[in-house]
Amino acid sequence: MDKKNIKEIEKEMKLANKGLSEKEKTLFSDARPKTVRPLNKYLEKFLNWARAESLWILGFGTGCGAIELRPLMTARYDMFRYGIAPRPTPRQSCVFVIGGYASMKTIKRIVRSYEQMQGPKFVIALGSCTINGGMYYDSYNTINRIDHYIPVDIYIAGCMPRPESLIAGFDKLKEKIKANECDGMNKYVENFDWYKKNQKRVIKDWNMPDYNW
Amino acid sequence: MKQLLNRIKDKIEIEFLKQRDDLYFINVEEKHIIFLLSYLKEQEEFTHLSFLQAVDYNEYNMFQLTYMLYNYETKVNLGIKVIIDREKSEMTSIHKLWPHAWQFQRELHELYGINFPGSPRVNESFVLEGWEEIPPMRRDFDTKKYSEKTFYQRPGRYTKNPKDYMKEKLYKNFVEPPKIRRKDDE
Numbered sequence: 056m057d058k059k060n061i062k063e064i065e066k067e068m069k070l071a072n073k074g075l076s077e078k079e080k081t082l083f084s085d086a087r088p089k090t091v092r093p094l095n096k097y098l099e100k101f102l103n104w105a106r107a108e109s110l111w112i113l114g115f116g117t118g119c120g121a122i123e124l125r126p127l128m129t130a131r132y133d134m135f136r137y138g139i140a141p142r143p144t145p146r147q148s149c150v151f152v153i154g155g156y157a158s159m160k161t162i163k164r165i166v167r168s169y170e171q172m173q174g175p176k177f178v179i180a181l182g183s184c185t186i187n188g189g190m191y192y193d194s195y196n197t198i199n200r201i202d203h204y205i206p207v208d209i210y211i212a213g214c215m216p217r218p219e220s221l222i223a224g225f226d227k228l229k230e231k232i233k234a235n236e237c238d239g240m241n242k243y244v245e246n247f248d249w250y251k252k253n254q255k256r257v258i259k260d261w262n263m264p265d266y267n268w
Numbered sequence: 269m270k271q272l273l274n275r276i277k278d279k280i281e282i283e284f285l286k287q288r289d290d291l292y293f294i295n296v297e298e299k300h301i302i303f304l305l306s307y308l309k310e311q312e313e314f315t316h317l318s319f320l321q322a323v324d325y326n327e328y329n330m331f332q333l334t335y336m337l338y339n340y341e342t343k344v345n346l347g348i349k350v351i352i353d354r355e356k357s358e359m360t361s362i363h364k365l366w367p368h369a370w371q372f373q374r375e376l377h378e379l380y381g382i383n384f385p386g387s388p389r390v391n392e393s394f395v396l397e398g399w400e401e402i403p404p405m406r407r408d409f410d411t412k413k414y415s416e417k418t419f420y421q422r423p424g425r426y427t428k429n430p431k432d433y434m435k436e437k438l439y440k441n442f443v444e445p446p447k448i449r450r451k452d453d454e
Contacts, residue, residue, distance in 0.1 A: 160395055187422035193412035195404045196396070199419040257418065259398030 074261035083264040088244045091174055099235065106149070106175060107232040110225065113148040114141040115168055118155025120182040120215050132218045139225055145171040150228070153207075155215065156184035156191055157198045163258050169205045170267040174240045177232070179224055181211040189214055203253045206239035269344065272312060280304065293347040298359075301350050305335065305365055314339045314346055317365075320372040322380050326407040329354045331382060335362075352382070361387040379405040 069085040093099045116124070127134045128141065142148040145168040157165055169178070180201050183189035188199035201207060208231060211224040231237050243250060247266075255261055269292065273284055276294070280303070283295035296304055308314040314337035323332045335348040352359055361384040363370045373384040378394045381403035393399065402409050435442070 158395070160397055163397070187425055188415075188419070192421075192425065193415050195409070195411040195414050195418075197415075197419075199415065200422050203420045253420075259400060 070265040072264050074263060074265075084266070085264070086266075088247060088266055090241045090244045093235070103233050103235055107229040108138045110137075110139045110150045110177075110228070111142045111148040112139060112150045112152050113145055113168065113172065114143055115145075115151070115164075116154050117157055117161045117165060118153075118182065118184065120154030120184075121152075122154075123181070123215050123218055123221060124152065124154065126218045127221060132222065134222070134225070137222065137225060145169075146173060148172060149176050151176065151178045151205075153178065153180045153185055153201060155182040156189065157201060158196045159198070159257055160196075162198050162204055162254070163263075166205065166254055166258075167263060167267055175237070176240055177209075177228060177237050178205060178207045178239060179209045179211065179228060180207045181213070181216050181221065181224070183212055183214045186210055186212060198257065204250065204257070206242045206250075208237050208239050269342075275312075276304070276307075279307070290343060291345045291347070293349060295349045295351075298350055298352055301335075301348070302360055302362070302365075304348065305337075305362060308337055308346070308348075309365055312339070313341050316340065317362075317369060318345070320362075320369060320376070322376050322382060322405075324354075324380065324405065324407045326354075331357060331380065333359060333376075333382075357381055358383045358385065361385065361390075363387050379403055381406060 068087065070087060072080055072083060072085050075083060094102070112124075114124075116122075124141075126132055127139075134140070139150075145151075149172065151165075151169055151172060153165065169176070180186070184191055184197060185201040185207075188194075188197060191197035192199060198204065209224050209228045211220055213220060216224075228237070251265060273282075276282055280296065280300045282304075285293040285295075287293060294304075316338040318336040318338050319334075320336070321334050323334070325332060330351050331354055333350045333352060335350075337346045337348065338344070339346070350359075357380070359382055361369070361373060363373065363384075363386075370388045370390070373382075373387045374390050374392060375394050376382045377384060377387075377390050378396060378399070384390050396404070401414065404411065404414075
């Protein structure tokens, strides 16, 4: 067999869903995620411009950094003038803001929420805890590098970053989207097994499907 | 407060410590704890259990539990300290006196490994889901080693000795003062 054929077969392989019981396996999908190819050049450019100008963030405060998102919504910083608005559920939003440290209990929810979001989706990680663990680098409960578990587009350093730097981070994200550099979703699909291996190393009781739709 | 202590002292042996005007501590033996707590709750109006926490004294092979009570009438905090064996690490449950104590006991069971037989839902996980090591708040658990083993470290993290670093940064041109010789030194 050719190498190409093996790869294609592997891609069509179904997920094991080992964490589910036999009864639950029938309820969840076992298909692998697929890469999304960009459309033709000019249409994609137009779409990227449209995506960059309306960012819907998922209101999921995972850590102490979520406190910095509140002043962004109020009149003083007013993120609505930049085309950024909060949404309550993952299925309706396209930017996932990870606010600060992610504990071992939260990373399970982060993975679930990230996989439920519809593409194109972007991730902003704020606070030094998400970069290298920050002041909790030796804690038994804090994830040190968030980019080993989900792909991250923009990091905002600080402990905690001020709302101004958050706005700067959103500006940077807009530039990256317009330049067609935010390819985290496809990166996640291509390295799917590596991400899953890392996630399962931390989440010991995996009682959810391997990929949520 | 003195009268209250005398009333308790008539019944059981206690050690007593005054920290502030509204904060007192009582050391009591393990066998008297249920009697003392129910007496304070029913007779002396310490109706509120603020928290229940543990301290791990690894070197003395014991846990110290602190029950913090509050009296709404006199506005006095009263902490009751009990010492229990670390090997056995078992304590009588007080969820029948204060129903919300089951939550504290569940937390202590997970983080310190102290067992409370009969307490509702005590075996459910509180913050650590699927934990396989020894309870993390015990002092013989090496949290840094565990973190290095489980998570991925980002290279490039280094620490500076704050004394040397500040000396270099603030007093770069600092010259050591010349030593003055005195006749006494010689």
